[in-house]
Amino acid sequence: MNDPLDGAGLPPALEHPVLKSMLGAWALAACSAEETAAVEEHLGECGPCADEARRLREAVGLLQRPESLDLDPGLRTRVLDACLARRPPRxxxxxxxxxxxxxxxRLDALLQDFGDAEWHAPVRLRWFRGEGATSRRTTVAGVIAHLLAVDGLVATALGLADPLDHLTAAPAPAPPGASVTPGVAGTPAERTETFWETSHFPPTRSVRGPWREQSHAVVRTVSFTGAGPGALPVSYGDFELPMRDALLDRAFECWVHAEDIAEAVDYPYGPPAPRHLHDMIDLAARMLPQVLxxxxxxxxxxxxxxRHLVAAGSPGRSLRLEIEGxxxxxxxxxLDSPGAVGSADHQVAHVALDDVEFCRxxxxxxxxxxxxxxxxGDRGAIRDVLFAAASLSRM
Known part of the structure; x- marks a missing residue:
């Protein structure tokens, strides 16, 4: 039987230089249990080593990345999917x-705790026009006003109120000889400028309520009417999209401008759920032949x-667009006609991009x-498709 006083279980007797050399490993929690006990007993007796240990522990704390308290952006989708799998909505x-x-x-959740400083933070809206980039300066509140005005195209197509109807200020007079379009302008850019210019005051946090109420009304309306409005045309002034594609387009712009806002207030913001991201990319790919x-x-x-004339419905020269992620x-x-059919047998070029990069x-x-x-492959075809993709953007 061991003598209870034979030193078993006590920290090993180590010299001061050895204990001092172990302080770094102790601060990183890399010592064994026996070594940790020996170091900590020594720190209770040696003031200089105790001070050095404290400084090392503080340094280790600075090296460790604090974990974000923000929820996983995909959590909402997963929770809803799990709930709806158990009890489908009426x-x-x-x-x-x-x-x-x-x-x-997601955007509304980002805006929830914004104070006045965040609502008036400067934001630069960016898009591509012709052969180069362009931009427009506004604020976080101005971005939400932009979304409200353009989402109004979908709302009015569903028979809901137009958010621009309440603007009573008279627009600036048109130059002599200019054509005047009656009513509120129809393109996204024109509607946005109308909202910004004819509001009595610059947009503030008060714009959040009307924007969110309108988005709820749109979702509620298409839900109650079923699949019927999916093919309903939505006019963007100079082109049309069926309702199902228009809502994909509005979801895409909502995400893009949410990232603009998050960047302005220095806050992280992730991409959409993968299936939603795929649908947005699919819409862009389907629109590319018309833009080309x-x-x-x-x-x-x-x-x-x-280029070659291709009859509608016939295969023609094609570019393979591979989106990774x-x-x-x-x-x-x-490539040669919006009515042609993409064909692997007639492929002349191949481009690969990351999914989020393509969306940007x-x-x-x-x-x-x-x-x-x-x-x-064909450098001209590649250039045409990449520039056409950028040309999908607008204010």
């Missing part, structure tokens, strides 16, 4: 409206590119020259 939101519902809710044709009519296509996929983009290109936040991670 009036389900159509799948094509789910991304708009989610992105407006419009740029070609304006003389903005790559010089020297060979959870929201990605592959699309064959017809389509938002005008990344230049076409900087966007592609991988390029192979």
């Amino acid at each position: 009036v389900p939101v159509p799948a094509w409206a789910a991304s708009y519902d989610a992105e407006t809710a 044709a419009a740029r070609r009519r304006r003389g903005l296509a790559a010089p020297g590119a060979r 959870d929201g990605g996929g592959q699309w064959l983009i017809p 290109l389509a938002a005008g936040h990344v230049s076409p020259e900087e966007a592609a991670a991988g390029q192979l």
